[in-house]
Amino acid sequence: MLxxxxxxxxxxxxxxxxxxxxxxxxxxxxxxxxxNGAGKSTLSSVIAGNEAFEVTExxxxxxxxxxxxxxxxxxxxxxxxxxxxYPVEIPGVSVTNxxxxxxxxxxxxxxxEEMPASDMLKKIKEKAELLEIDRKFLSRSLNxxxxxxxxxxxxxxxxxxxxxxxxxxxxTDSGLDIDALRIVANGVNKLKSKDNxxxxxxxxxxxxxxxxxxxxxxxxxxKIVKTGGKELALELEEKGYDWIKSSVE
Amino acid sequence: xxxxxxxxxxxxxxxxxxxxxVDALRKIRLEGLKTFEAKGFPTKKEEAWKYTSLxxxxxxxxxxxxxxxxxxxxxxxxxxxxxxxxxxxxFINGVLAVELSDYTSDIATILPMSVAFxxxxxxxxxxEYYNQTVNKDDSLTALNTAFAAEGAFIYVGKSxxxxxxxELVYLSTSTEEAVFTQPRNLVIVxxxxxxxxxxxxxxxxxxDTITNVVTExxxxxxxxxxxxxxxxxxxxxxxxxxxxxxxGDSSRVCVHTFSFGGKLTRNNLNFYQEGEHIDSTxxxxxxxxxxxxxxxxxxxxxxxxxxxxxxxxxxxFDDSAVGVFNGKIYVDKIAQKTDxxxxxxxxxxxxKATVYTKPQLEIFADDVKCSHGCTIGQLDDEAxxxxxxxxxxxxxxxxxxMYAFTEEVMSSISIPSLRLMIANLIASKLGVSMDxxx
Numbered sequence: 001m002l003x004x005x006x007x008x009x010x011x012x013x014x015x016x017x018x019x020x021x022x023x024x025x026x027x028x029x030x031x032x033x034x035x036n037g038a039g040k041s042t043l044s045s046v047i048a049g050n051e052a053f054e055v056t057e058x059x060x061x062x063x064x065x066x067x068x069x070x071x072x073x074x075x076x077x078x079x080x081x082x083x084x085x086y087p088v089e090i091p092g093v094s095v096t097n098x099x100x101x102x103x104x105x106x107x108x109x110x111x112x113e114e115m116p117a118s119d120m121l122k123k124i125k126e127k128a129e130l131l132e133i134d135r136k137f138l139s140r141s142l143n144x145x146x147x148x149x150x151x152x153x154x155x156x157x158x159x160x161x162x163x164x165x166x167x168x169x170x171x172t173d174s175g176l177d178i179d180a181l182r183i184v185a186n187g188v189n190k191l192k193s194k195d196n197x198x199x200x201x202x203x204x205x206x207x208x209x210x211x212x213x214x215x216x217x218x219x220x221x222x223k224i225v226k227t228g229g230k231e232l233a234l235e236l237e238e239k240g241y242d243w244i245k246s247s248v249e
Numbered sequence: 250x251x252x253x254x255x256x257x258x259x260x261x262x263x264x265x266x267x268x269x270x271v272d273a274l275r276k277i278r279l280e281g282l283k284t285f286e287a288k289g290f291p292t293k294k295e296e297a298w299k300y301t302s303l304x305x306x307x308x309x310x311x312x313x314x315x316x317x318x319x320x321x322x323x324x325x326x327x328x329x330x331x332x333x334x335x336x337x338x339x340f341i342n343g344v345l346a347v348e349l350s351d352y353t354s355d356i357a358t359i360l361p362m363s364v365a366f367x368x369x370x371x372x373x374x375x376x377e378y379y380n381q382t383v384n385k386d387d388s389l390t391a392l393n394t395a396f397a398a399e400g401a402f403i404y405v406g407k408s409x410x411x412x413x414x415x416e417l418v419y420l421s422t423s424t425e426e427a428v429f430t431q432p433r434n435l436v437i438v439x440x441x442x443x444x445x446x447x448x449x450x451x452x453x454x455x456x457d458t459i460t461n462v463v464t465e466x467x468x469x470x471x472x473x474x475x476x477x478x479x480x481x482x483x484x485x486x487x488x489x490x491x492x493x494x495x496x497g498d499s500s501r502v503c504v505h506t507f508s509f510g511g512k513l514t515r516n517n518l519n520f521y522q523e524g525e526h527i528d529s530t531x532x533x534x535x536x537x538x539x540x541x542x543x544x545x546x547x548x549x550x551x552x553x554x555x556x557x558x559x560x561x562x563x564x565x566f567d568d569s570a571v572g573v574f575n576g577k578i579y580v581d582k583i584a585q586k587t588d589x590x591x592x593x594x595x596x597x598x599x600x601k602a603t604v605y606t607k608p609q610l611e612i613f614a615d616d617v618k619c620s621h622g623c624t625i626g627q628l629d630d631e632a633x634x635x636x637x638x639x640x641x642x643x644x645x646x647x648x649x650x651m652y653a654f655t656e657e658v659m660s661s662i663s664i665p666s667l668r669l670m671i672a673n674l675i676a677s678k679l680g681v682s683m684d685x686x687x
Binding site for chain 1: 631632638641645649650653657
């Protein structure tokens with residue numbers, strides 16, 4: 001599904017990603033772990049097409065198509081979803097209105113008619129239940145005044161609505177208490193199928209108790225320095241990131 | 250001939266044309282003419298006109314006494330509220346369009362000003378109210394006073410609630426000569442009465458227009474008045490709006506001003522609180538681009554204790570557009586417990602766009618709460634990326650963010666069909682076909 005080849009990316013002339021290689025197949029869950037500043041969030045932003053970063057070398061290929069110059073919305077239309085580490089507050093736009101707009105704009109881009117209002121409502125209701133989201137919550141301004149947990153739950157709700165092929169969850173566990181973590185992880189697991197793939201970006205191992213990865217990659221100083229199975233996450237948790245640093249340097 | 254001289258020499262023939270008018274009005278006209286003759290058009294040398302120059306407008310030749318033109322309902326239906334029953338007073342080039350108007354009401358007296366001046370019953374009201382709130386030293390108001398021949402007269406008697414909104418629509422149609430019109434509105438909302446009014450100015454011709462309009466609103470004790478100003482969205486239009494509002498005890502007046510274009514728009518909006526427990530609300534949305542210029546000059550005069558005022562203006566400027574906001578809050582020394590609030594938020598979409606914003610607080614009482622805030626910013630890149638990541642294209646994401654920015658003003662529009670009309674105007678102004686009000 002996703003192939004990343006020798007990816008280099010910079011922000012304001014500072015190189016953050018220094019040659020990433022990664023292959024993710026449909027039906028797989030990959031975890032990317034690493035210390036702060038390793039480039040985890042940069043990698044997710046670059047895959048999603050954030051124009052604040054410049055790709056200086058390499059390729060990102062989704063289902064055989066190079067994403068290269070595609071705008072963020074075009075990548076979204078092709079099935080890329082990024083759950084933000086810090087979801088942005090947008091006063092004046094309700095969660096429902098935002099989702100209706102996002103879904104209909106995606107459909108428009110694919111040459112489809114707008115989704116009938118009744119189907120939309122049904123879908124919203126169903127997905128809100130999956131994430132245990134109260135209806136009242138959906139008429140509030142997007143992320144405005146939401147708690148950390150509410151923001152993350154709302155991100156996964158949007159993922160459920162948009163049904164992406166490739167979902168990148170950037171530090172989705174941060175700010176979640178144990179109950180919210182369970183709800184969010186449960187939602188993600190229900191959304192997973194043999195046709196889609198998930199990349200979980202996390203600093204800590206605890207989310208991986210709930211969303212069990214097929215592969216774990218360790219990112220350090222802009223490169224993937226170690227790849228293994230789910231047991232690698234446990235080893236990292238036990239030995240700490242200094243273990244990676246010392247084994248690399 | 251300079252425009253000022255043209256007006257002065259045109260007065261005699263103008264007066265001959267409207268012969269038969271009452272003496273009281275003639276006296277008021279002559280006073281206006283005298284003031285205008287002494288002061289002329291305002292220039293940038295005056296503090297109140299520092300950022301807005303009329304110079305280039307005044308150089309043109311204008312027909313200052315344009316004639317009536319007839320247009321069909323079909324041609325102009327988009328300028329009226331949809332699916333809403335309303336009273337209508339429609340003027341084309343300053344002249345009443347009888348066939349487009351519909352103002353018969355059992356509840357309120359709604360008349361063209363020219364008719365009101367010939368009617369015994371309304372004449373006594375005109376004698377009592379006409380030209381009484383205005384700043385008589387203001388030259389443009391004085392010019393209007395001298396030449397105003399038509400407009401809306403609205404009287405809502407004690408405890409009457411007007412059953413449907415009143416639409417005042419001023420259309421310009423000229424395709425050749427530039428036209429200068431001076432409508433005059435008088436609204437009297439009696440004790441405990443309620444009314445909603447929409448005033449729209451729209452140039453549907455191609456020639457330049459200047460509209461110098463004066464509106465007086467009196468709201469008596471406990472009266473409620475929602476007044477909406479919908480201003481030109483075409484380039485060949487200039488508007489100077491002079492509105493004077495006098496409020497009595499516990500009355501509430503709310504004025505929304507929507508400025509979506511025109512070459513030059515100047516709004517002089519003046520509130521005078523002459524009672525206690527008054528609520529005055531001033532809200533505005535301005536969205537302009539190219540070289541358009543919109544200047545909001547507001548005054549809230551808190552003259553009595555225990556009153557509130559709320560100002561909230563949201564503006565978006567693209568290209569080389571220029572915006573001015575000057576908001577003056579005056580608190581008299583007896584106006585204790587005044588609560589005055591003012592906010593002006595601006596978004597600049599281009600490096601060449603300019604905004605001048607200035608709060609002006611003159612407070613002579615010691616137990617008051619007055620606050621003001623202004624912001625000037627760009628669209629948030631993070632928010633843009635977030636929305637685009639969810640599949641909303643750049644232009645639509647931008648439009649949605651801008652619409653969200655106006656939400657505080659949009660949400661207080663009390664006529665649903667008007668809110669929808671404005672949402673659609675904003676969408677077309679932003680170049681998207683989006684249904685914001687879903």
